Amino acid sequence: MSGWLAIAGLGPGDAALVTPEVEAALAEATHVVGYIPYIARVAPRAGLTLHPSDNRVELDRARHALEMAAAGARVVVVSSGDPGVFAMASAVFQALEGAPEWQELDIRVLPGITAMLAAAARAGAPLGHDFCAINLSDNLKPWVVIERRLRLAAQADFAMAFYNPRSRGRPEGFARALEILREECGAHQLITFARAVSTLEERINTVTLVEATPEMADMRTVVLMGNSATRRVGRFVYTPRMFPGEAGTGSPSESARAQGSGQVE
Amino acid sequence: MSGWLAIAGLGPGDAALVTPEVEAALAEATHVVGYIPYIARVAPRAGLTLHPSDNRVELDRARHALEMAAAGARVVVVSSGDPGVFAMASAVFQALEGAPEWQELDIRVLPGITAMLAAAARAGAPLGHDFCAINLSDNLKPWVVIERRLRLAAQADFAMAFYNPRSRGRPEGFARALEILREECGAHQLITFARAVSTLEERINTVTLVEATPEMADMRTVVLMGNSATRRVGRFVYTPRMFPGEAGTGSPSESARAQGSGQVE
Structure with a gap:
């Protein structure tokens, strides 16, 4: 037995955004499990062998994969995007929690865009400064938690996805x-609706918060809310990269001297 | 003239985590600009032609790239990781802000892991539920802002990077x-120190918040703080994926029926 689970x-859709690591795993696989699309x-x-399944059976899918x-x-x-961000990795570990006999399996998480x-x-x-990522689905948490997180994130002046x-x-x-x-942020803060990114149906639309309407988002949209300093160029x-209020002060070269890397190794 | 800027x-280090899109851009490039490592x-x-530069000259580097x-x-x-997360994309757009003559250039941002x-x-x-990303460097913002964001993020029960x-x-x-x-979160909340991920020097260390020490992080470390429900398996x-308190209730199959997708298209 030399089974493994990856x-x-x-990634979001374009094959040019799939990592070589993921391609290699797919090339070696005997079975692929995931949501139909x-x-x-x-x-x-x-x-x-491909095993497509519906989108509300994550734990069943995870157990099936672990069993195989x-x-x-x-x-x-497979997940779209990254498996650790509102996707299948947590479901697999949840399934694993109830099944100690599987915990020594060769299991790897392969990140994606x-x-x-x-x-x-x-x-x-738009995410060039501190930001947060919130799943607005209330299938997995009560709405009151979503509301609380939105207010705290706005008070922190996070950009938000x-x-x-x-x-x-x-x-x-x-x-x-x-x-x-609208209650917590400025009316003219920028909000970007990004639909079906990297596919033929891609559509990017940036408006101010006061102009935003619910219809601008659908199930294929990710929404990016800027912080108070987000702007168009x-x-x-x-x-x-710098704290709102300090942004744009000084000439570029002065700013460059005053600023640190902001990069991670 | 058919110049462009990408x-x-x-990605974090391993060539298997560089997207084909980025590889293609590098293959077509005449010049590559970036921090030395x-x-x-x-x-x-x-x-x-490679143009390595030091890590505190982002705006100069951005202007140089735009000029070429x-x-x-x-x-x-080039940035490590993703160029839009605490990296060069914001610096390029900042440089562009001061130079309207460059704003019609062919400029693309190519995402990374x-x-x-x-x-x-x-x-x-560990980031399987709502989370935030905070740059702890105080080169680009006052410490009081970092402290405020940490407290609000903890109150929101975000996982944090x-x-x-x-x-x-x-x-x-x-x-x-x-x-x-420690003031805002539970003493036993899990915190992961991930150093030099995907390189030969990779080291992953998970401890409880009460066990964490500053020395566990260095310049090559990204730190992942769990939320109140984060746990080991x-x-x-x-x-x-579900809200703390509702997690782990019911059998896996019951949970599966009660839960939504949590996935994005």
Whole structure:
């Protein structure tokens, strides 16, 4: 038995955004498990069995993948974006929690380009300063928690990325989120609606908070809310690296001397 | 003139985490600009000029890259991780702000695997629920802002990723951050120190908040703080997809039926 399980991120849609690490895992796999539209992104080949499933059965899917790996299969669980951001990695570890016999399996998480990073890149650099990522779906937490997090994030002046802003089942949630943001943030703060990033249906639309409407988001949209310093430059939107109020002061060369790297190794 | 500028993320270190999109841009480039250790990750070849620079000259570097692109060169500005997360994209747009003559240039941001996603993948799924990313460097903002954001993020029960936790120049900052987290969070909340992820020097260390010491982080570390529900399963750390308090109730199959997707398209 030399089974393994890889929980892999396919990125936002474009094959040029899938990492070589994920491609290699898919090339070695005997089974791929995932939500139907993500499985559709995996090229069929001899020796590879695809297991598409619906989108509300994450734990069943995770257990199925673990079972196959335990039986010696080479299994990839695919998510779009990054598997650790509102996707399958947590579901697999939750399934693992109830099954100590599987905990010594060869399990790896393979990161991917998550939707907010792809969307931010297309818009410019709206997440260029401290930011947060919030799943607006209230399937997994009560709305009161979402509201509280939105208010605290706004008070912290975080830029924000919203996943799952809107679904057919709960169209009112995102309208309420916009109301809360209007109460907590400036009317002219910029908000970017990024739909189907890196696919043929990509559409990027930046408006001010006062102009934003719930209909601007659908199930394929990630929403990026700027902080109080986020601004336009030409066709781009960016959030300065420095604290609002200190941004844009001084000449570029003076700023450069006064500023640190802001980069991580 | 057919110059262009791509601001590209090289991922955390491993070549298997560089996207094909970034590889393609590097293959077409005539010039690559960046901080010395990131330039060292770009393979030299005939026709490609490498421009390594120090890590406190982001705006000068950005202006240099824009100048070369405006003169017809094909220029890639490289960052580690993702260029839009505490890296060069914001610096380029800041430089662009002062130079309207460059705003019609062909400029693209190419996303990358940012450090927190690579680190989270190695640890398990500590960012599996709502989270925030905070740059702990106080070069670009006053410490009081960092402290305020830490407290608000803890009150929101966000998981947190900390970039630039510690540098030679300001060893005391991260010690203060840990003190604040101890005031706001539970003593046994899990915190992961992920050093040099995906390189030969990689080291992942998860402890409880009460056990954490400033020395556990250095300049090559990204720190991942769990939320109140983050827990260990086997050798992994994960944050449940559902709201703390509702997590882990019911059998896996019951939970599966009760839960939504939590995934983004």
